[in-house]
Amino acid sequence: MSRRSPGHGVASVAARPAGASPAPVLITTTEDLAALCxxxxxxxxxxxxxxxxxxxxxxxxxxxxxxxxxxEVAVVDAQAPGIDLAPLGALLADARVMKVVHAARQDxxxxxxKFGAVPxxxxxxxxxxxxxGFGDQVSYDxxxxxxxxxxxxxxxxxxxxxxxxxxxxxxxxxAADVIHLRRIYAALxxxxxxxxxxxxxxxxxxxxxxxxxxxxxxxxxxxxxxPRTHNRRFLGVLxxxxxxxxxxxQRINIPRGRLVKDETLLEIAATAxxxxxxxxxxxxxxxxxxxxxxxxxxxxxxxxxxxxPEDELPEAPKEQRxxxxxxxxxxxxLKVLLAARxxxxxxxxxxxxxxxxxxxxxxxxxxxxxxxxxxxRAVFGDSALALKAGRLALGVDGRRIVLxxxx
Numbered sequence: 001m002s003r004r005s006p007g008h009g010v011a012s013v014a015a016r017p018a019g020a021s022p023a024p025v026l027i028t029t030t031e032d033l034a035a036l037c038x039x040x041x042x043x044x045x046x047x048x049x050x051x052x053x054x055x056x057x058x059x060x061x062x063x064x065x066x067x068x069x070x071x072e073v074a075v076v077d078a079q080a081p082g083i084d085l086a087p088l089g090a091l092l093a094d095a096r097v098m099k100v101v102h103a104a105r106q107d108x109x110x111x112x113x114k115f116g117a118v119p120x121x122x123x124x125x126x127x128x129x130x131x132x133g134f135g136d137q138v139s140y141d142x143x144x145x146x147x148x149x150x151x152x153x154x155x156x157x158x159x160x161x162x163x164x165x166x167x168x169x170x171x172x173x174x175a176a177d178v179i180h181l182r183r184i185y186a187a188l189x190x191x192x193x194x195x196x197x198x199x200x201x202x203x204x205x206x207x208x209x210x211x212x213x214x215x216x217x218x219x220x221x222x223x224x225x226x227p228r229t230h231n232r233r234f235l236g237v238l239x240x241x242x243x244x245x246x247x248x249x250q251r252i253n254i255p256r257g258r259l260v261k262d263e264t265l266l267e268i269a270a271t272a273x274x275x276x277x278x279x280x281x282x283x284x285x286x287x288x289x290x291x292x293x294x295x296x297x298x299x300x301x302x303x304x305x306x307x308x309p310e311d312e313l314p315e316a317p318k319e320q321r322x323x324x325x326x327x328x329x330x331x332x333x334l335k336v337l338l339a340a341r342x343x344x345x346x347x348x349x350x351x352x353x354x355x356x357x358x359x360x361x362x363x364x365x366x367x368x369x370x371x372x373x374x375x376x377r378a379v380f381g382d383s384a385l386a387l388k389a390g391r392l393a394l395g396v397d398g399r400r401i402v403l404x405x406x407x
Contacts, residue, residue, distance in 0.1 A: 003134070011038060014135075018053035020034045021073070021179045021368075022069075022071055022072045022073045022177030022179070023071045023073075023180050024074065024075055024171055024174075024179075025072070025073075025075070025078075025174060026074075026075050026077060026078040026166065026171055027074050027075065028077045028080035028086040029080070029082070029083060030082070030083050030086075030372055033076060033083065033084075033085070033087045033088060034087040035085040036067065036074050036076075036087075036113055037067075037088060037090065037091040038068065038070075038087075038181040039072070040067060040069045040091055040097070041090075041091055041094055041096070041097055041269075041395075042102060043069050043097060044098065045097060045098035045099070045100050045123075045182075045184050045185065046067055046068065046069055046091070046097055046098070046099060046195045047066075047067070047068035047100045047101075047102065047105065047179075047181040047185065048060050048065070048066065048068075048092075048100065048101050048119070048178065048282050048305075049065075049066040049102070049107065049174070049178050049181070050062060050063075050064065050066070050106075050107045050110055051063050051064040051066075051102065051159075051161040051174055052064075052106070052161065053160070053161060053162050054218075055255075056254070056255070056258075057253050057254065057255070057257065058250050058252070058253050058255055059097075059113065059250070059253055059294060060109065060113070061162060062078045062079075062107065062110050062112050062114060062406060063077075063078055063079055063161035063162050064077060064161055064166070064174055065078055065085075065088060066174050066175060066177055066178045067091075067178060068175075068178030068179055068181060068182055073175050073179050073287065074175075075166070075175055077164075077166065077172050077326050079164065080161065085115075086278075087109075088115075088313075089114070089115035089117075090172070091116065092111055092115065092117075093117055093119070093120065093121075094117070095120055095121065097124060098122075099119045099120075099121065099122045099123070100122075100123045100125065100181055100182075100185045101119075101122060101123070101125070101181075102123055102124065102125045102140045102143070102177075102181060102184075102188060102328040103127050103140070104122060104124040104126075104208060105128045105213075105214065108122065108208065108213075108214055109214040112211060112214050112215070117211075118208070118209055118210070118211055118214070120209055121205070122205060122209065123185065123201075123207050123235070124183055124203060124204075124208060125140075125143065125181065125184050125188055126138060126140075127204045127205070127208075127351070127393055128188045128189075128192060128351070129143055129188060129203070130348035130351040131186055131197055131200050131204065131347060131348075131351065132191055132192055132195070132197070132234065132346070132348070133345075133346030133347055133348065134146065134348070135348050136349065136350040136351070137348075137350070138348075140177065140180075140181070140184075140231055141154070142154065143184045144180045144184065144340045147183065147184045147187040147188070148183040148184060148187075149181045150180055152176060153173060153176070153353075155169070155173065156169065156170050156173040156174075158210075159173075167320065180266055181282055183336045186400065197276055197375075198373045199375070200374075202209045202341060203374050203375060204351075216246060218242070218243035218246035218247050219239065221242045221243060221245075221246050222235070222238045222242035222243070222314075223264065223317050225242065225265070226317065227256065227266065227316075227317075228267075229316070230316045232310070232314065232315065232316075233313060234269055234270060234304070235269075235307045235313065235314045235315075235316065236306075236308050236312075236314060237268075237269040237272050237302055237306065238265065238266070238269035238406055239304040239314050240301045240302065240304060240305035241265055241268055241269060241298060241301050241302060241305070242265060243312075244297065244298055244301040245259055245260050245265065245269040248297065248298075251271055252294075259294070260284065260285070260298075261284055262285055263283070263284075263352065264282055264284040264285060264385050266283050268298075268302070269396035272302055272305075272306060272350075273299070273302065274293055274299070274302070274303070276290045276295060276299070277290075279295055279298065279299060280295075292323075295393070309335040323329050325358060325363065326362035326363040330362045330388070331358055331362050333387060333394065334361060334362060334387065334388075335355075335358060335382055335402075336394060336401060337378060337380070337383060337384060337387055337394060338352060338353055338358065338384075339401070340394070340400075340401035340403070341379055341380045341383060342380075343401075345353050345379050345407070347379060352379060352380045353369070353370075353371040353375055353376070353380060353384075357369050357370070361388065362386060362388070369381075371384065383403060389403065390406055391406050392404070392405060393406050
């Protein structure tokens, strides 16, 4: 493929030895992006990654998009003057081309915000690797070493990707994230097909296609804070001010924790201040903040929550309404069973069940949990129910945990 000078929107980064991976090019114009996406649309799959900045903002600031094809790899400068990313949006929406990403959640969130849709179809190699037994949340670097026999240069992991111009070493670093991903994808799909786990992965990828996976509902953010109380008035205030923080952080475009920390929200929910002076006494709230626009709107949210009738107040999160706490010994046994089944089937334990899932299973006679559906039930869920019901025991055979049907 011909390479044009940087002034024409495409810059060649390095010479390519015979037999090496394609040399990355830098895309800086809409014309060249459209041509690239047109070529990639003819391929069965394309590897995708992003570089973005989010340390100082609520919304991610897209800086670079990397795209890898069979014969070319490109680094798209998403902040190049005048560039229109619409051709990229069309490629991501093309159902004929698989989009392969590693640890896709933040990348997909960015594309959803930018283009209004989740890329489809999509394949997350981190999730696939967990199904293939590479452990919990395996890194791209680990997969490169295990499946591609290549180490990754981490020199630019913490680069400021919004600074311009991008250096040749930055471009090479970014390109590596999609070059090696092609080999990883091929190795994982071959391995999972051989082991009969293609359907397992497809079930996991379906969840990635749901926009709700990435969108935050301000009115439900309070539940993530796991308040340890059943006081519904407290919960009503917490729900209101947590939703206020989410929307205010979006408006100002700063991280929610930089606006007001979680511990401060919990304190405010407990004290329910009514005046500027009372609000300013909360830890982490300055007098200037309390008197300003944010403080005024926060006090209004508190007042509205305090005025709610009882029947409009939230209940405690479901996991806190199960009655007496489950037996720690039972939870410990379920953890042992989880480790044994994940080892036997070569699946990451976290993909089968979380610690919260095990506590819910131990506490609730009829829980509705992911581990009791689909392939997870066959691998772990049925055994967990049998252990809980006394129909299954655990034993040791040499160095292995064995399952013993109870008589």
